[in-house]
Amino acid sequence: MTPILEIKKLFKSFGGLEALKDITFNIARDEILGLIGPNGAGKTTLFNCVAGIEKPTGGQIIFTNGGRTISIGGKKPEAVTGLGIARTFQNIRLFDNLTVIDNVKIGRHCRTRSTFFGAVVRNRFQRAEEKGITESAHQFLDFVGLKDRGEEIASSMPYGNQRRLEIARALATEPHLLMLDEPAAGMNPQESLDLMALIRRIRDKGI
Numbered sequence: 710m711t712p713i714l715e716i717k718k719l720f721k722s723f724g725g726l727e728a729l730k731d732i733t734f735n736i737a738r739d740e741i742l743g744l745i746g747p748n749g750a751g752k753t754t755l756f757n758c759v760a761g762i763e764k765p766t767g768g769q770i771i772f773t774n775g776g777r778t779i780s781i782g783g784k785k786p787e788a789v790t791g792l793g794i795a796r797t798f799q800n801i802r803l804f805d806n807l808t809v810i811d812n813v814k815i816g817r818h819c820r821t822r823s824t825f826f827g828a829v830v831r832n833r834f835q836r837a838e839e840k841g842i843t844e845s846a847h848q849f850l851d852f853v854g855l856k857d858r859g860e861e862i863a864s865s866m867p868y869g870n871q872r873r874l875e876i877a878r879a880l881a882t883e884p885h886l887l888m889l890d891e892p893a894a895g896m897n898p899q900e901s902l903d904l905m906a907l908i909r910r911i912r913d914k915g916i
Contacts, residue, residue: 711773713738713886714759719768719782721754728754732768736886741912753799756890760796761786774885790819795884797875799891803863809874810859813846816881849877853907869900876907880916887916 712735721729728751736742744752757763759770761784770782774793781789804812821838850859853873858866863874872892879887889908893901 710738711778712736713773715769715771715773716755716759717769717771719755719758719770720766721751721758721763722766729758729765739912739915741908753890756796756888758782759789759888760794761789772886787819790882790884793883793885794888795879795882795886796888797872797879797890797892799894801868801871801875803871803875803878805862805864807863808859809850809855809861809863809866810843810846812863812874813849813877813881814842816878817842817845817849819882846877846881849880850874852880852910853877854903869896869903872896872900872904873907876911880911884916887911 714736716732716734719729719732720727732751732755734742744755746752754763758765759781761781764783768782769780772779772781772792772794779792781792781794784792804815807815821842847856847859850856853876855870855873855877858870858874863871866874876887876889876892892908893904896904
């Protein structure tokens with residue numbers, strides 16, 4: 710079976726500093742794969758190259774989904790997200806002053822079709838789509854264990870729940886490949902075990 714992601718001889722340099730050197734590996738569909746290395750080993754840089762935040766110096770990043778095989782090295786982040794790749798960050802990046810549900814809805818908007826004009830005048834199609842976004846956001850919150858937290862302010866939640874919220878927002882983009890950067894960082898042992906169970910449930914959904 711064709712891997713969902715292929716990394717081939719990937720290089721990334723920042724000036725004279727070589728952050729990634731000749732990295733090659735594949736990720737199979739429905740596989741949970743961990744990247745292990747000390748701080749500064751280049752794990753986040755690799756994620757950034759796949760997600761379109763950084764442009765590789767050399768090598769290939771190949772994504773295969775729905776019968777399409779695409780070289781994504783150097784594509785913009787929004788294009789990578791549109792193809793079906795989502796990621797979370799080592800340092801949580803939420804909209805702290807927005808509600809939990811609004812954070813997830815922001816992730817969902819990349820799959821909407823409303824035009825700017827439709828959003829301004831709030832036509833019937835836009836209202837129906839917005840209702841669907843809200844319903845979907847509640848489903849993602851339920852999936853990650855934040856069902857009753859939707860109206861809370863994101864920054865008011867405990868750290869472990871903020872991690873779950875970031876995952877819910879990533880899932881709202883409908884990814885086929887989900888990259889979690891240091892997802893258990895700062896968690897206590899029980900939170901880490903709960904996170905492992907959530908990751909397996911995500912895998913069981915085909916992501």
